[in-house]
Amino acid sequence: MSISTKYNPQETEEKWYSYWLDKRFFHSEPDEREPYTIVIPPPNVTGVLHMGHMLNNTIQDVLIRKARMQGKNACWVPGTDHASIATEAKVVAMLKEKGISKKDITREEFLKYAWEWKEKYGGIILEQLKKLGASCDWDRTRFTMEEDLSDAVINSFIHLYKKGNIYRGIRMVNWDPAGKTAVSDEEVIRKEVNQKLYYIRYTVAGSELPVTGNTPLTTDNSLTIATTRPETIMADSAICINPNDERYKHLHGKKVFVPLINREIPIILDDYVEMDFGTGCLKVTPAHDLNDYELGLKHHLPVIDILNDDGSLNDKAEILIGEDRFIARKKIAKMLEEAGHLEKVEDYKSQVGFSERTDAVIEPKLSLQWFSKMEELAKPALEEVLNGEVKLIPEKFINTYRHWMENVKDWCISRQLWWGQRIPAWYFQHEEPVVAKTKAEAIEELINRVPERREWSEESKAGFRKQAEEFITQDEDVMDTWFSSWLWPISVFDGFKNPDNKDFNYYYPTNDLVTAPEILFFWVARMIMAGKEFTGKKPFTNVYLTGIVRDKLGRKMSKSLGNSPDPIGLIEQYGADGVRVGMLMSSPAGNDLMFDEAYCEQGRNFANKIWNAFRLVKGWEVETSLPNPNEQAIAWFESRFSEALTEIEHNFKQYRLSEALVATYKLVWDDFCAWYLEMVKPAYQQPVDAATRAASVKFFEQILRLLHPFMPFITEELYHDELFGERSEMECCIVADYPTVGEANEALLKEAELVKGLVSEIRNVRNTRQISPKEALELNIKVNSEVSYDQWLNIVCKLANISKAEVVSDKVAGAAGFMVGKDEFFIPLSQNIDVEAEKERLTKELEYLLGFLKSVDAKLSNERFVQNAKPEIIQNERNKKADAESKIATIQESLAAL
RNA sequence: GGAGGAUUAGCUCAGCUGGUUCAGAGCACCUGCCUUACAAGCAGGGGGUCACUGGUUCGAACCCAGUAUCCUCCA
Numbered sequence: 001m002s003i004s005t006k007y008n009p010q011e012t013e014e015k016w017y018s019y020w021l022d023k024r025f026f027h028s029e030p031d032e033r034e035p036y037t038i039v040i041p042p043p044n045v046t047g048v049l050h051m052g053h054m055l056n057n058t059i060q061d062v063l064i065r066k067a068r069m070q071g072k073n074a075c076w077v078p079g080t081d082h083a084s085i086a087t088e089a090k091v092v093a094m095l096k097e098k099g100i101s102k103k104d105i106t107r108e109e110f111l112k113y114a115w116e117w118k119e120k121y122g123g124i125i126l127e128q129l130k131k132l133g134a135s136c137d138w139d140r141t142r143f144t145m146e147e148d149l150s151d152a153v154i155n156s157f158i159h160l161y162k163k164g165n166i167y168r169g170i171r172m173v174n175w176d177p178a179g180k181t182a183v184s185d186e187e188v189i190r191k192e193v194n195q196k197l198y199y200i201r202y203t204v205a206g207s208e209l210p211v212t213g214n215t216p217l218t219t220d221n222s223l224t225i226a227t228t229r230p231e232t233i234m235a236d237s238a239i240c241i242n243p244n245d246e247r248y249k250h251l252h253g254k255k256v257f258v259p260l261i262n263r264e265i266p267i268i269l270d271d272y273v274e275m276d277f278g279t280g281c282l283k284v285t286p287a288h289d290l291n292d293y294e295l296g297l298k299h300h301l302p303v304i305d306i307l308n309d310d311g312s313l314n315d316k317a318e319i320l321i322g323e324d325r326f327i328a329r330k331k332i333a334k335m336l337e338e339a340g341h342l343e344k345v346e347d348y349k350s351q352v353g354f355s356e357r358t359d360a361v362i363e364p365k366l367s368l369q370w371f372s373k374m375e376e377l378a379k380p381a382l383e384e385v386l387n388g389e390v391k392l393i394p395e396k397f398i399n400t401y402r403h404w405m406e407n408v409k410d411w412c413i414s415r416q417l418w419w420g421q422r423i424p425a426w427y428f429q430h431e432e433p434v435v436a437k438t439k440a441e442a443i444e445e446l447i448n449r450v451p452e453r454r455e456w457s458e459e460s461k462a463g464f465r466k467q468a469e470e471f472i473t474q475d476e477d478v479m480d481t482w483f484s485s486w487l488w489p490i491s492v493f494d495g496f497k498n499p500d501n502k503d504f505n506y507y508y509p510t511n512d513l514v515t516a517p518e519i520l521f522f523w524v525a526r527m528i529m530a531g532k533e534f535t536g537k538k539p540f541t542n543v544y545l546t547g548i549v550r551d552k553l554g555r556k557m558s559k560s561l562g563n564s565p566d567p568i569g570l571i572e573q574y575g576a577d578g579v580r581v582g583m584l585m586s587s588p589a590g591n592d593l594m595f596d597e598a599y600c601e602q603g604r605n606f607a608n609k610i611w612n613a614f615r616l617v618k619g620w621e622v623e624t625s626l627p628n629p630n631e632q633a634i635a636w637f638e639s640r641f642s643e644a645l646t647e648i649e650h651n652f653k654q655y656r657l658s659e660a661l662v663a664t665y666k667l668v669w670d671d672f673c674a675w676y677l678e679m680v681k682p683a684y685q686q687p688v689d690a691a692t693r694a695a696s697v698k699f700f701e702q703i704l705r706l707l708h709p710f711m712p713f714i715t716e717e718l719y720h721d722e723l724f725g726e727r728s729e730m731e732c733c734i735v736a737d738y739p740t741v742g743e744a745n746e747a748l749l750k751e752a753e754l755v756k757g758l759v760s761e762i763r764n765v766r767n768t769r770q771i772s773p774k775e776a777l778e779l780n781i782k783v784n785s786e787v788s789y790d791q792w793l794n795i796v797c798k799l800a801n802i803s804k805a806e807v808v809s810d811k812v813a814g815a816a817g818f819m820v821g822k823d824e825f826f827i828p829l830s831q832n833i834d835v836e837a838e839k840e841r842l843t844k845e846l847e848y849l850l851g852f853l854k855s856v857d858a859k860l861s862n863e864r865f866v867q868n869a870k871p872e873i874i875q876n877e878r879n880k881k882a883d884a885e886s887k888i889a890t891i892q893e894s895l896a897a898l
Numbered sequence: 899g900g901a902g903g904a905u906u907a908g909c910u911c912a913g914c915u916g917g918u919u920c921a922g923a924g925c926a927c928c929u930g931c932c933u934u935a936c937a938a939g940c941a942g943g944g945g946g947u948c949a950c951u952g953g954u955u956c957g958a959a960c961c962c963a964g965u966a967u968c969c970u971c972c973a
Binding site for chain 1: 900901902903904909910911912914917918919923924925926929930931933934935936938939940941942943955956957969970971972973
């Protein structure tokens with residue numbers, strides 16, 4: 001082992017990760033132990049690790065490692081998601097660079113490129129997770145588009161279709177013009193955007209006055225609407241006004257002309273229109289706005305769709321054909337202005353939907369899509385959370401969850417993409433589509449679903465099959481990625497292919513799921529639905545929702561802001577253990593975390609602290625003839641360890657990982673290093689007795705085990721040092737027994753706190769008087785309490801550099817004095833004490849105590865308090881009173897003696 | 899517009915059943931130390947009207963109501 005004063009993580013991390021892999025410690029097979037299972041939220045196959053993953057996976061690894069050490073059969077299933085839109089967008093971009101356009105190649109050719117891309121870049125993120133120390137069972141790595149998982153997707157589609165839960169229909173969907181596909185409501189991100197509100201004049205039909213810039217305008221010859229989307233006026237089907245709006249009563253039943261194209265449209269009445277918004281006149285564009293679409297249905301208006309799939313204008317627009325919607329917006333504003341139809345333009349802030357995957361502005365668009373009915377699926381999934389079968393942590397998410405589940409809308413599951421599971425629907429001539437797994441099955445279904453075809457002779461059937469074979473076509477669309485992710489906990493254990501298999505029976509339902517609250521509905525809710533629907537069981541018991549990682553200014557980390565540190569860079573700089581500690585240190589469950597590299601630095605420093613504590617213990621020479629002078633210190637630390645472990649376990653139970661870590665950190669740094677080791681360490685170059693060494697080594701090993709889930713690498717490294725004796729090849733920290741809570745001697749712990757206070761006071765005496773720590777002092781103790789200082793004197797002498805400590809019965813004059821608890825301490829000094837300063841200090845303390853006593857007295861003399869408060873509270877107040885009174889007396893004596 | 903959450907030290911946050919000398923931790927800051935495990939360290943210290951206003955209670959950072967500010971989700 002190196003004796004460097006600095007811990008060097010790089011070599012250690014590489015070495016132990018391969019060792020763990022080599023010895024297959026991460027691998028799990030069903031056995032008689034209790035399983036503990038986590039399925040990873042599968043990251044995008046082409047993605048790279050970001051800070052959110054770091055947090056997420058650190059938490060999962062801590063949980064899985066702890067469970068493993070606690071004797072459970074821990075299984076963490078990793079994998080990746082095919083992420084249709086994101087991946088397809090990347091492949092399209094890659095092809096574009098090669099000069100290939102998606103529309104020039106076939107579906108098969110495209111998929112070939114996509115798979116190549118996936119093979120090349122897929123799984124980078126999993127390699128990165130290894131650097132973090134993630135102890136996933138890599139043998140179980142799954143991918144949502146591998147054959148079995150795709151099969152599960154297709155089969156569950158067919159299952160739901162047969163139940164009548166899947167239907168095809170024309171609906172207004174969120175159209176992503178960059179991805180050229182529909183996306184679900186959940187994939188639309190609303191952002192506030194600075195826009196322009198254009199006020200546009202429409203000429204009233206039949207009015208004689210031509211509308212120009214110079215002509216006086218009245219509401220008889222024109223009306224003005226306000227819109228943020230002037231490029232859609234060509235798609236207008238009507239103008240709508242509120243029937244109660246006095247300003248426009250004379251226009252009821254009239255018509256207006258759409259500017260520039262002069263198409264005549266009616267003025268309709270509906271109290272949907274808010275009179276005080278804009279001008280009180282609303283242009284109705286059913287093809288390009290959800291609300292307008294509903295309004296159009298109600299008033300039987302035609303739907304005029306002027307946009308191509310890529311967001312450019314089509315020939316129905318009549319003008320600006322082929323222009324992109326945003327360019328068209330600018331151009332049309334100019335054209336309207338030139339034609340005298342643009343009254344004014346105002347700045348306006350509004351919410352605009354963006355595609356989660358491509359960041360393009362979402363276009364509401366009517367299209368023919370496949371939908372899954374959600375109402376029936378949602379009910380049991382809501383119930384499961386409300387009755388506590390599935391726990392959301394923190395609980396505050398239950399409300400949000402309920403709100404969403406009670407207002408759930410049907411799920412648009414088709415996507416106009418090629419990368420993904422193709423919808424198993426088949427079209428033959430003008431018949432209703434058939435849903436079937438294969439072409440052959442589809443053809444059989446075509447025959448079987450029509451009674452008269454069923455009656456056909458075998459010969460006729462054969463002829464039909466031949467014809468159908470040639471003309472039947474499969475739906476071009478693929479399914480929403482979430483339609484495969486929602487099956488993840490089931491399909492990774494082959495629960496669809498073989499529902500009674502050993503793995504599935506053993507690992508499912510899984511235990512904990514760790515994920516971001518952003519995908520509570522996208523994914524978590526739907527997994528619960530799928531679990532209940534397809535297996536009748538919940539997919540997991542606990543859902544730990546992490547916060548969002550933000551930068552220290554509170555901004556979300558994003559590529560465009562460039563405020564996200566490179567996780568691998570952080571690991572290189574601070575070590576994986578350091579980064580893990582840094583991430584957890586500041587991340588209470590469910591609260592966002594303001595990430596600051598300083599936390600990683602703190603983590604690295606902690607690793608270094610452990611390293612150096614180790615160097616100390618390792619350096620001790622043992623002299624077996626020596627007696628053990630440290631029984632008290634050893635007994636104390638044993639109790640303290642148990643006390644801390646109780647607290648740590650309590651925090652773990654409540655998924656307060658951050659607090660569990662802080663408690664561990666303090667136990668190691670403060671109690672073990674700063675107190676225990678200082679108490680027991682022999683003087684420079686002196687040997688240590690065997691008992692002290694044995695106890696210290698044992699403590700150290702317990703500490704390594706306790707730390708392992710948080711800091712796997714450094715603990716494994718130290719665990720194998722010869723200090724702990726021989727280890728066989730499978731004897732590793734990763735599978736060592738996690739410490740269990742032992743006895744804690746309360747009285748001992750209490751006394752130790754007093755002793756720590758005493759040592760601090762002595763150090764303070766030095767500090768305020770600038771006495772070097774090297775200069776030994778004498779200590780006189782006047783004991784007024786029950787504390788048996790004899791047991792502690794050795795420790796006090798050592799820690800505070802006291803040459804002689806004595807119990808005295810009287811105050812010592814001319815010495816620096818202070819109190820700890822009820823007891824008085826005196827340190828004779830060579831220099832004269834500053835009587836005035838001493839007086840001031842004592843007076844101040846006296847005043848505080850008198851005030852305190854007064855408030856306690858007030859309570860105790862309050863009859864209602866004595867009547868209502870719990871007896872133990874009252875007793876407590878009496879104790880406080882007695883304590884304060886005795887201290888006051890002591891201080892008064894001291895003052896008198898000065 | 900609807901729902902949920904937050905507001906405690908300069909920063910990030912604990913404070914769990916209202917009651918201990920309860921106002922805490924880490925970081926940052928100040929002072930002094932390169933004291934033979936560790937300067938990535940050690941010792942000591944300063945720093946708070948618990949957002950505001952009321953209420954409930956013997957007792958409120960904690961419960962209730964209102965106000966302000968901020969965040970998130972949904973429309």
